[in-house]
Structures are given as structure tokens and as C-alpha cells.
Amino acid sequence: MINFQHNHFELFGLPQRFQLDLALMEAAYRGIQSEVHPDRHVNASDAERRASMQSATQVNEAYRTLKDPLARARYLLALQRVDVESESNTAMPAEFLQQQMHWRESVEEAADQPDALAALAQRLAAEMNDLYSELARRFDSDGDYAQAGALVRKLMFLERLREELGDALERAET
Amino acid sequence: MALLQIAEPGLSPEPHQHRFAVGIDLGTTNSLVATVRSGIAIVLNDAEGHALLPSVVRYLPEGTTAVGYAAMEELTCDPRNTIVSVKRFMGRGLKDVAYAENCPYDFLDTPGMVQLRTRAGVKSPVEISAEILRTLRDRAQASLGGELVGAVITVPAYFDDAQRQATKDAARLAGLNVLRLLNEPTAAAIAYGLDNASEGVYAVFDLGGGTFDISILRLSKGVFEVLSTNGDATLGGDDFDQRVFCWIMEQARPAPLSDQDTRLLLTEAREAKEHLSSHSEARVTARLSTGELIDQTLSLKTYAEVTRTLVQKTIAPVKKALRDAGLSVEDVNGVVMVGGATRMPQIQQAVAEFFKQAPLNNLDPDKVVALGAASQADVLAGNRAAGDDWLLLDVIPLSLGLETMGGLVERIIPRNSTLPIAKAQEFTTFKDGQTAMVIHAVQGERELVADCRSLARFELRGIPPMVAGAARIRVTYQVDADGLLSVSAREATTGVEASVAVKPSYGLSDAQIAKMLQDSVAHSGDDAQARALNEQRVEAQRMLEAVAAALAADADLLAPEELAEIRASLDSLVGVAAGDDRRAITTALERVNKITEPFAARRMDRSIHQAFAGKKLEDMKI
Numbered sequence: 001m002i003n004f005q006h007n008h009f010e011l012f013g014l015p016q017r018f019q020l021d022l023a024l025m026e027a028a029y030r031g032i033q034s035e036v037h038p039d040r041h042v043n044a045s046d047a048e049r050r051a052s053m054q055s056a057t058q059v060n061e062a063y064r065t066l067k068d069p070l071a072r073a074r075y076l077l078a079l080q081r082v083d084v085e086s087e088s089n090t091a092m093p094a095e096f097l098q099q100q101m102h103w104r105e106s107v108e109e110a111a112d113q114p115d116a117l118a119a120l121a122q123r124l125a126a127e128m129n130d131l132y133s134e135l136a137r138r139f140d141s142d143g144d145y146a147q148a149g150a151l152v153r154k155l156m157f158l159e160r161l162r163e164e165l166g167d168a169l170e171r172a173e174t
Numbered sequence: 175m176a177l178l179q180i181a182e183p184g185l186s187p188e189p190h191q192h193r194f195a196v197g198i199d200l201g202t203t204n205s206l207v208a209t210v211r212s213g214i215a216i217v218l219n220d221a222e223g224h225a226l227l228p229s230v231v232r233y234l235p236e237g238t239t240a241v242g243y244a245a246m247e248e249l250t251c252d253p254r255n256t257i258v259s260v261k262r263f264m265g266r267g268l269k270d271v272a273y274a275e276n277c278p279y280d281f282l283d284t285p286g287m288v289q290l291r292t293r294a295g296v297k298s299p300v301e302i303s304a305e306i307l308r309t310l311r312d313r314a315q316a317s318l319g320g321e322l323v324g325a326v327i328t329v330p331a332y333f334d335d336a337q338r339q340a341t342k343d344a345a346r347l348a349g350l351n352v353l354r355l356l357n358e359p360t361a362a363a364i365a366y367g368l369d370n371a372s373e374g375v376y377a378v379f380d381l382g383g384g385t386f387d388i389s390i391l392r393l394s395k396g397v398f399e400v401l402s403t404n405g406d407a408t409l410g411g412d413d414f415d416q417r418v419f420c421w422i423m424e425q426a427r428p429a430p431l432s433d434q435d436t437r438l439l440l441t442e443a444r445e446a447k448e449h450l451s452s453h454s455e456a457r458v459t460a461r462l463s464t465g466e467l468i469d470q471t472l473s474l475k476t477y478a479e480v481t482r483t484l485v486q487k488t489i490a491p492v493k494k495a496l497r498d499a500g501l502s503v504e505d506v507n508g509v510v511m512v513g514g515a516t517r518m519p520q521i522q523q524a525v526a527e528f529f530k531q532a533p534l535n536n537l538d539p540d541k542v543v544a545l546g547a548a549s550q551a552d553v554l555a556g557n558r559a560a561g562d563d564w565l566l567l568d569v570i571p572l573s574l575g576l577e578t579m580g581g582l583v584e585r586i587i588p589r590n591s592t593l594p595i596a597k598a599q600e601f602t603t604f605k606d607g608q609t610a611m612v613i614h615a616v617q618g619e620r621e622l623v624a625d626c627r628s629l630a631r632f633e634l635r636g637i638p639p640m641v642a643g644a645a646r647i648r649v650t651y652q653v654d655a656d657g658l659l660s661v662s663a664r665e666a667t668t669g670v671e672a673s674v675a676v677k678p679s680y681g682l683s684d685a686q687i688a689k690m691l692q693d694s695v696a697h698s699g700d701d702a703q704a705r706a707l708n709e710q711r712v713e714a715q716r717m718l719e720a721v722a723a724a725l726a727a728d729a730d731l732l733a734p735e736e737l738a739e740i741r742a743s744l745d746s747l748v749g750v751a752a753g754d755d756r757r758a759i760t761t762a763l764e765r766v767n768k769i770t771e772p773f774a775a776r777r778m779d780r781s782i783h784q785a786f787a788g789k790k791l792e793d794m795k796i
Contacts, residue, residue, distance in 0.1 A: 011782075027786075030397055034565050035781035038594060038655040042324075042353055042554045045720045046767045048774035053654060055778045057594045064592070140555070166497060 009081060010018035018076060018110055018139035020066065029063045042077060069132055070159055073152050076139060082149045086155070103161055114172045121165050128158050183537065195353065195555035196314045197361070197547025200303065200327055200341065202261040202383030202410060203514065206541060207310040208548035210317065210557065215365065215545040218317045229383075231305045232256040233294035233701045241309040244379045252253065253278035253437040255292045259412055261385045262305075263299040264286050264344075265336035272408045273416055276440075278433035287340065300344045300538075307462060308350035323548035324351035326541050330359035330385035332405030334570050334617045334734075335629050335659050342656065347686040349705075354657040355552040357615050358382070360400055360568055362512040362548030367393045374507035375401075377495075379525055379533065380543075381488065381515040384410035390499040390506075397566045402498035402590045403490040409484065411447070411515035417480045418443035422458055426468045432578065442468075450477050451517040459703045485524050492528060496588050511531040542695040567592050570653055571705050577614035579604065581623045586651045593657060598650040600666075607639040613649060615661050633759045634663045636670045698775060703756075714751040717766055718744060724770075724777060731776045743769045 007017040012028040033039070036055040058140055065071045077084055103124070110116035129152055138148040196218070199206045204226040208217045217225045218396035224243065233247035233255045235586050249256050257279070263271055269285040280291040290297050305329075314322060327350075329341050340357055359378035366372065380387040380596075387405040391398060419440055431439065438460055446456035450472070460468045465538050496502060509525060511533045516522065525533045537545070553563045564619045569590045575583040578601075586597050603611065611634045618626030653659050664670065723746060729737060747762040 015266050015411055030565065031785040034396075035569065035785045037567075039354070039554055039564060039566060043556055043720055043768055044724070045717055045774065047771040048720070048724065048777065051771075051774040051778045053594050053597075053652075055782070056594045056655075057652070060595055062594045153696060170493065170497070 004148055008066050008075060011059065011062050012066070012100065014066075015080070018069075018136050020072070022067070025041070025063070025066060029059065032059050067133070069135075070152070070155055073135055073139070073148065073155070077145060077149055077152060080145045082145045084149050084152050092153065092157070096157075100157055100161070104164075107161075107165055108110060111168060112172050114169060117165060117169045119174055121162070124158065124162055124165060128155065128162070175451060181249070182623075192321050192557055192770055193555040194314075194318045194325070195324050195548075195551035195557070196322060197326045197356075197544050197549070197551045198307065198310055198328065199358070199361075199544035199547060200261065200329075200344075201228055201543075202259050202385065204383075204540065205306050205310060206544035207314050208409065208544040209314065209540070210552035211441065212549050215368075215548045215552075217541050217544055218314055225637065227306065227309060228258075229260065229306055230256060230258050231260065231302050233292045233297075235293065237294070238298060240706045241304055241305050249642075250434050254280055255434045257290060257292075257293070257297075257302050259384055260299050260302045260608075261399075261414070262408075263290075265334070265338075265340035269469045270408075272413070276419070276436065278436050282403075286336070296698045299483055300340050300347060300651065302345035303341070304347035307345055307350060309348055311348055318762065323355035323555055324551065325545045326354050326356050326554065326713045328351055328356050328361050328547050330380075330382065330405065330407060331359050331387040331403040333387050333657075334407070334572055334627050335657070337407070338657050342658070343631075348572065351791055352504060353551055355658075356547055356550055357387070357389065357400070357510060357568055357571075357657075358543045359403065360391070360398065360512075360566065361544075362510055363389070363391045363393065363398055363546065364549050364564075364566070365546035366510045366534070367431070368546075369537060369692050370509065370706065375499075375501060375504050375505050376508050376510055377492070377529065378510045379492070379516065380405075380512035381490075381521060382410050382513040383515070384408075384412050386410060386488055386491065388495045388502065390490075390495050396564045397439070397567065398564060400569045400592075401501070402495045403569055403571045404495040404498070405571070406487060406491055409462065409487055411444075411513070413484055414447050414481050414515065414518070415440055415443045415573055415617045417484065418446055418458075418477070421476070422470055424716075425470050425732060428462060428466050428468065428683075428724065430462055430544075432463055435464075438462070439468070439749065446472050447477070447518070449478065451519065474519070481518075481520065485520050488521070489524065489528060499745050500630065503529055506531075509536075510542075511535050512539050512542055568657070569593060569657075570595065572617050572659055573619055574617050574629075574651055574653070574659060575626070577612075577616060577623045583616055583618075583621055583623055583626055585655060586614065586649070591653075594652070596650060596652040598648050601647045601649060602643045603637065603640065603645045603647075604642055606642050607647070608633045608642065609637045609639055611637065611647060611663075611736050613661060613663050616649075619657075629659065630661065632635045634665065634670065637665050638668050639668075650777075707756045707759075710756050710763075713752055714747055714759050714763060717763055718747060718751070721766065721770060724773065728773075728777050728780060733772060736773070738765075740773065 012025050014020055014025055032057060036052055036059060038049065038052050038056055041052040056124060065075050106120055111122060131154060135148055138144045138151060140148045196207050196209045204765060206217055206226060219225050227242040228246050230245040230249065232240045232248060232252065234240055244257055265287055267286060268274060268288045271288060271794055282289040282291055282296055287299060288484060313324065314738060325345065326344050327341060329338055343356060348691045361375060362378050362380060374393060376390065376391050376393055385405065385407050385408040389403040390401045392401055409699055422439055422443060436702065442458050446458050449456040455471055455473045458470045458472060459470060462468065506529055509529050509531065532754040534587045550566065552558060553620050563711050569592055570587060571589060573585050573589045575585040578584045586599055587595055605743055612631060613634060614631045615629040616623055616626040617629055620626050631779045634647065647663055649661065649663045649667055651659060651661055746768055749764050750758040
């Protein structure tokens with residue numbers, strides 16, 4: 001079984017930071033999974049098969065969390081005991097909320113035009129890339145977790161928007 | 175009965191003992207069994223040299239059962255007792271079955287899963303499928319000359335939990351040890367990847383008799399990683415037959431059809447479809463039991479028109495799968511075609527147009543799934559040396575959730591999560607003093623419970639009365655490597671617990687399976703008791719080998735007294751394993767299991783450390 005005291009970074013032997021060598025992480029993930037995956041323990045005792053499933057589950061969870069930049073950021077904050085979801089934290093800058101409304105209106109207006117939606121998606125991706133770069137600086141250079149938390153909250157909104165834009169695009173194309 | 179050989183505890187079993195394992199493609203239209211012989215995957219033929227076993231089961235008047243070609247012979251004369259495409263009914267209620275009204279069966283709308291009334295009595299799709307699996311098992315054992323240690327059975331990637339569980343139950347009923355349920359497109363990717371030493375991103379387009387799957391995989395040295403999967407569990411070659419059937423009916427406008435004539439025209443429709451894969455037109459001629467003559471000519475052009483919407487239906491799932499994988503058409507290095515229905519020229523063309531490349535057809539689309547399953551069975555049985563094997567990472571095709579207030583679904587495990595996976599979420603009570611809570615597990619992508627598949631319902635009782643919202647009920651979903659769900663719930667402040675392996679929702683409990691097993695062995699003249707005893711002995715043997723191998727590798731992880739305790743438990747298992755007391759074997763097995771638990775955990779921990787030891791991470795990059 002996995003040492004549950006280890007956090008996800010330690011499990012993969014990675015430094016605890018936002019910017020990761022993803023190829024290195026993938027190699028570590030595959031290396032560990034090659035050892036613990038249930039397919040490697042089909043003929044083992046029941047106890048060992050159970051341990052294998054629990055370990056492989058834990059490794060998958062760690063990989064899933066660290067692979068996705070937003071999940072990784074939230075996990076880093078959780079390790080610092082910064083809560084991005086508590087209710088007192090839902091208040092967002094008015095300017096940001098207004099931008100959000102603009103975005104949503106644009107998506108609604110473009111509802112049945114795949115080209116217009118694709119253009120919006122591109123603009124959104126560019127904006128999010130900038131925010132992720134800033135997030136990397138806050139985490140890895142400044143160590144400013146409060147600022148990182150504020151960025152994560154924005155990105156949570158934007159990721160949801162990206163999802164909705166994708167749904168709209170899918171609908172427009174069919 | 176031959177005596178089982180049991181190695182002395184601590185001595186590892188013979189190192190290069192080949193274990194007979196097979197891959198079975200349990201298809202809607204045809205089924206196959208394959209194995210790996212001298213390192214090469216081959217399909218096992220029957221005595222007449224047929225590779226395909228038509229997935230047809232007939233219950234004969236004299237009380238026996240015919241499977242395959244023998245069952246097909248009387249298909250049009252005895253439609254009610256001759257079941258084709260039973261896979262479409264697996265884990266499905268009557269309302270879920272497409273074209274039930276066009277099927278010449280006497281359906282029984284039983285909760286969870288439909289049943290069929292035949293002359294041999296009421297039959298569940300699980301029992302009917304088991305007949306097919308049993309035939310393949312017998313074929314394999316005759317061909318290999320020994321008992322099978324297990325089988326990998328393939329299922330459509332888009333099968334939900336109920337369909338997977340039904341398939342596993344059918345295998346159990348057929349006396350097969352299921353090493354793993356494997357998704358069909360993944361199996362095809364294994365066969366294809368091994369055959370071509372491929373690397374990169376591949377799409378597997380699998381249009382079978384009754385199901386459509388699309389999977390996006392990344393193939394790299396030693397790893398098959400499924401990135402996403404999508405599909406339509408009610409779209410397949412049969413639907414094309416139905417369209418041709420409807421076209422014939424519209425053209426010829428015969429009087430209302432008898433069951434026999436329906437079956438006759440469906441067969442004609444299928445033959446016309448197959449003919450059109452390599453010809454520009456097909457003639458449909460049939461003499462109905464009313465004396466009426468059907469004589470129509472179907473051109474490829476008309477055929478393409480009447481089936482256009484079916485072809486289009488495959489594209490939306492492909493787009494969704496690409497999106498979920500975060501990839502676009504340009505990222506796909508190759509498209510592997512699987513399933514007999516992909517032989518249709520309009521399908522080939524649609525796929526080529528969408529992916530902007532010619533699809534890959536160099537493996538027989540009817541056999542590729544079974545061959546891949548056989549290779550995976552070979553790995554799981556432990557027949558391949560380390561380094562010569564591979565790792566398979568598959569995903570869950572459909573999201574899992576539970577019902578919350580107002581009939582809404584709270585998603586717990588999102589689709590395309592890599593298996594195995596577990597997720598826990600906390601819920602609370604709705605009313606003051608509430609002492610019980612119903613947990614209703616569902617599967618699907620829709621927001622309303624009514625639009626999702628209901629998997630299981632169970633109650634957590636004994637919650638201490640508190641004000642609404644004070645209880646903390648933690649519900650954990652665990653999905654294993656076969657894609658099967660188990661759910662547990664626990665009240666945090668008191669530790670009250672309830673759990674369920676999601677099984678009985680379609681109405682087959684363990685007891686029912688046991689009864690079916692008894693019925694089936696009674697039928698075949700076996701002795702159920704002897705068989706159960708034998709199964710336990712095999713299990714004991716497996717356990718002794720497993721623990722012996724573990725001790726040989728890692729005994730240094732144990733304190734002397736722990737080692738002694740394990741050895742003692744093994745000795746008592748050896749003591750009873752040769753005897754006739756099944757209960758004693760079970761008890762001894764349980765004891766070994768319990769005692770070796772900490773040892774298993776320590777071994778797993780060590781193996782994680784070994785993943786890093788000796789090699790720098792940089793060298794592990796692929």
C-alpha cells in the first residue's frame with residue numbers, strides 16, 4: 001500500500017511547485033503504475049489484490065490532480081491550507097464579474113455560429129494562458145499564496161466558461 | 175478426479191509453467207475465442223474449422239440446447255426459441271431494447287433486465303449468453319488440452335455497469351474465471367499496436383452488430399493508455415438491417431408478417447447489406463409463408479440514402495471523444511477499424527472524410543478484438559516475462575453519480591477517469607431527526623435521475639437523530655479495473671456504515687446465480703458439489719502459489735513471528751486443501767488472507783520505491 005502520509009508531489013518524487021516537468025511526472029506515474037496496477041497482481045492473494053487496487057487508485061488520483069493545472073493549483077493551496085471555496089471567499093472583484101457577464105452574453109449571441117464561437121474560444125484560451133503564467137509566478141517566484149488563491153478563483157470561473165463554450169460549440173456543429 | 179499438486183510453502187512454483195488463458199469476444203452477431211500459442215495470438219477454430227461462432231442459441235424441443243451454426247439452421251422455423259443478438263438485452267430493461275417490437279420473442283418485462291419466455295422456460299439474457307461462453311470454453315479446452323486458468327472477456331467500451339456485471343455473471347455461469355473485462359476497442363488497439371509496433375495517438379472506430387464505440391488511445395512503448403471513449407450502446411450493424419427491412423416493407427407492402435416471416439426478411443436484409451459491401455446492388459427475394467413473393471433490388475445508392483442518418487450518428491460521439499481527450503483530428507496518427515459493420519463502404523468513406531486519412535484495415539475486423547483479448551489474457555495469466563509485457567490504462571466510459579433532492583444527479587466520478595478510481599463526497603440529512611438515508615447510484619451524463627441508468631439503491635440506517643444538516647454522511651464510490659462499481663456510505667460522527675457491491679439492481683442476486691449454476695450443472699450431468707469443491711481447491715492452489723511467490727521475493731519485510739504465523743496458516747491450508755471439506759478450505763483461505771494483509775501492504779509500498787530505485791527518473795521518460 002502507498003504511504004498515505006506522502007503528498008502527490010512526494011509520491012512522484014517531484015518538487016512541490018506549480019511548474020512541473022510533465023514528461024518526468026508521466027514517466028514516474030507509469031513507472032509506479034507498472035508496479036502496483038491490478039493487472040500486475042491478478043494471480044496474487046486477495047489481500048494483495050485489494051492493496052493493489054487501493055494503491056493504483058491513489059496513484060491515479062495523484063496523477064489526475066497534478067496533470068491538470070487548475071487542480072494542481074488548488075491542491076498546492078490546500079497543502080498551504082488556503083481555502084478557495086469557503087463562502088467568505090466567493091466575493092469576486094466587481095470588474096471581473098462584469099467581464100464574466102460580457103463573456104456569457106457573447107457566447108449566447110454566437111450560439112449557432114461555430115466560427116464565432118471558435119474565435120471566442122481562442123480569445124478565452126489566450127486570456128487564461130496569461131492568468132496561468134501569472135499564477136506560476138505567484139506560486140514559484142513570489143510564494144504569494146493569497147494572490148495565487150485570488151487567481152485560482154478567477155480561473156475556476158473561466159474553466160467553467162471554457163466548458164460551456166465547448167458545449168455550445170458542440171451544439172452549433174450538430 | 176486427478177489430485178492437485180501442491181508445492182511446499184516457501185518454494186516457488188515452477189517458473190515457466192504456461193497457463194492456459196483465452197480471450198473471448200462475446201459479440202452481438204458472432205463470438206470468438208483466441209489464445210496465445212508460442213508467443214503468437216491465434217483464433218481457435220471449432221472441429222469443422224469455423225473461427226466464428228454465431229451468437230445464436232436455440233432451445234430444442236427435445237430439451238437440449240444448440241449454439242452457433244447448429245442453432246441457426248432452424249432460425250426461421252423456430253424464431254421464438256432461437257435467440258439471436260442476445261447481447262442487446264444484457265443488463266437492459268424492455269424499454270431500453272431498440273426494435274423490441276420487431277423481435278420475434280416472447281419478452282417478459284422483469285425489473286432491471288428483460289427475460290425471454292422459451293420452451294425451456296424463462297431465460298435471462300445472462301443464461302443465454304452463458305450458453306455461448308460455455309461453447310467457447312469447451313472449444314478452447316478441447317483445443318488446448320487442459321483446464322483454463324481464466325479468460326479475458328471483451329465488452330463494448332460504452333457498456334454501463336449493469337451490462338458489464340451481466341457479462342461477468344454470464345462468464346461465471348459458464349464456469350469461466352474472469353481475469354478481466356476488457357473494452358473491445360482497447361483490445362483491438364492492443365492487437366493492432368503489437369502487430370505494427372505503433373506509437374502515437376490512435377482512434378479505434380468499432381461498429382459491431384449492436385454497439386458503436388470510439389476510443390482515443392495513446393500508444394507508447396509498453397503502455398496502452400486510453401484517453402477517452404464514447405459511443406452509442408444502441409447503434410450497430412443490426413440497425414442497418416432494420417433500415418433495409420423497413421425499406422423492403424415499404425417497397426413490397428406485404429400483409430402483416432408472422433414471426434417466421436419477420437425473421438426471414440431480417441435475414442434477407444442482412445444478406446443484402448453484406449452483399450452491398452462489395453457489390454453495387456443486391457437482390458432480395460423471399461417467399462413468405464402466405465405464399466406472397468418478395469422480389470426487390472436494392473442499389474448501393476438507395477442503401478446509402480436509407481442508412482445516411484445512421485452513419486451520421488457515429489460522428490457526434492467521435493467529436494465528443496476527441497474533445498474529452500483534448501485533441502483534434504490533426505493529432506490522430508491512425509484510425510483502426512473494428513467490427514464487421516465497418517466493411518460498409520459508406521462507413522469507410524465517412525471515417526476517411528472526418529479524420530482526413532484512410533482508415534487502417536490490415537487486421538481482420540472480425541478477429542482483431544479476440545486477438546487483442548488473448549494477448550491481454552496472456553499477460554494477466556503471467557505468461558510473459560517482465561519487460562516483454564505491457565501496461566494497460568483504461569477509463570470509465572460513463573459518469574457515475576447519485577440522486578439528490580428533486581431527482582437531480584450529483585456527479586461523483588466523471589466519465590473518462592482512469593481506472594481504478596475512488597471518490598468520496600459528503601452529504602447531509604434533509605430533515606430534523608432523520609435516521610435513514612437512501613443512496614441511489616446512477617450512471618450517465620444527464621442531469622435528471624430519470625434520464626440516467628439506475629444502478630442500485632440501498633439504505634444507510636441508524637443515523638443518530640440530529641438537526642437537519644448536522645449529520646456528515648460520506649459516500650465513497652470505488653470503481654475497479656473491470657469498470658465495476660461498489661458503493662459504501664458512512665456517517666462520520668458515529669461510524670454507522672453500509673456498503674453494496676452494485677450488483678442486484680437488475681434482479682440477479684448471488685443466490686439466483688447460484689441457483690442458475692446448479693440448474694445448469696444439473697442439466698449437463700456434472701455434480702454441483704464436486705464442482706464447487708474443485709473450485710475451492712483451485713483457489714487454494716492459487717493462493718498457495720501466490721503467497722509462496724510473495725515470500726520468496728519479500729520475506730525480509732516480515733518479523734520472524736509474522737513469518738511463522740503466515741507459514742502456519744499456509745500449512746493448515748495445505749492440510750485441508752487435499753481433503754473433501756469445502757468449508758474447511760474456505761475458512762483456511764480466509765485466514766491466510768487476513769494474516770497476509772499487512773504483508774501485502776508492505777510489498778506494495780516496496781514496489782513503489784522500486785519503481786524509482788536503480789534508475790534515474792530522467793531515464794524513465796518515454
